[in-house]
Amino acid sequence: MARRPRPRSALALLAVLVLASACQTDSPSPGSSASPGTSAGAGGSPGGSPAAGLAxxxxxxxxxxxxxxxxxxxxxxxxxxxxxxxxxxxxxGYAGSQEYVVEVLTEAGYEVTLDEFQFPFFAETAEPRVSIVGGETFAGGEHLRALIFSRSGEFEAPIVTVGTDEEGGVTGSGGCERADWNDFPTGAIALAGAGPCFRLQMVEQAQDAGAAALIISSPDYEPGAVRRPTLLDPDAVEIPALYASNEAGAALLETASAGGSVQLS
Structure with a gap:
């Protein structure tokens, strides 16, 4: 798991791709201006006529x-x-999409410009892995997904539930509020359900409570169908944050109930 800023080319004309290539009307060619005496009226309709705009x-x-x-x-x-x-x-895949859009718009008569800028970039450089000490191992792809902008980490620690009951259901605010974390032991890995808030809010609560990592499990996520939400703000994330399948979540919940530990990498 890693993140770093990288430049990209903006596709400002992507929204007009379909119109530019599919329209067969006798409208002015790209780059042409309206004839003298015409103007845009209220609402952007030519000549201020709603009927003309509708046409x-x-x-x-x-x-x-x-x-x-x-x-x-x-x-x-x-x-x-x-x-x-x-x-x-x-x-x-982005580069291939960009090449296609530029080609289509250029053939349609547009002059395309590409502007480079910095943006937060995230990619998994290695699949996340969680191993129950003395038990099963769950790997990325099928059972685990790093949330976008998650930090990397490799360590062993106790796993402790937060805002979840013995069956994995959400209790209280599901880890979204400070009260859920009052008795959380510093340095442990937090196991939570899908609380009713942005995942970044859960991560920030986990960080403030001293959690080494946050693992979120939902009963809706079958193996192979685990989602990967974004944490929105890469600068706010300091710990690994993972989504787990319901199968992995059940095993981790059992481990937490038994006071066990897991290895995360």
Whole structure:
């Protein structure tokens, strides 16, 4: 798990991709200006006429067919497949998507510019792994996902439940409020349910309580279907934060009930 800033090219014209390539109306070509004497009235309708604006809207909607949209989606899907299933910024799938969009817009007559800027970049450089001391091991992909902007870590510590009952159900505020963490032992790994708040809020509460890491489990997450929410603010995250499958969560809950420890890497 790692994060670092990397430049990317902004696709400011992505929103007009379908219209630019699928519209067959006799509207002015890209870059052309309105003829003298015309102006945009209230609401942006040409000449201030709502009827004229509605006519343009209907023309655009009739010119964009499902087949044309599907063709573009197929191309973007192919770019994602070539990039290990994702088109996330900074990765190969994004570069392929960018190349396609630029090509389509350029062929349509647009002059495309690409602006570089810094942004928080996150990628798992190794699959997370949680091993119950003397028991099972659960690995990333099928059972574990690092939340976006999670920190890395490798250590062994006791695992302690927070805001959850003996069956894994959420109690209290589910780890979202300070009261859930009053008796939490410093240095332990926290096991919580999917509390009713942003995951960043749970991570911040865990950090303030001295947790070494936070593992969140939901009964809805079958093996292979574990989600990976974002923690929104990379600078606010100081500990590893993972989502676990219901199978892994049940085993970790049993370990916590028995006062056991786990190894995280």
């Amino acid at each position: 343009i809207s209907e023309a655009l909607r009739s010119a964009v067919g499902a087949e044309a949209i599907r063709d573009h989606l197929d191309e973007l899907f192919a770019a994602a497949n070539a990039g290990d299933g994702t088109r996330a910024s900074g990765l190969e």
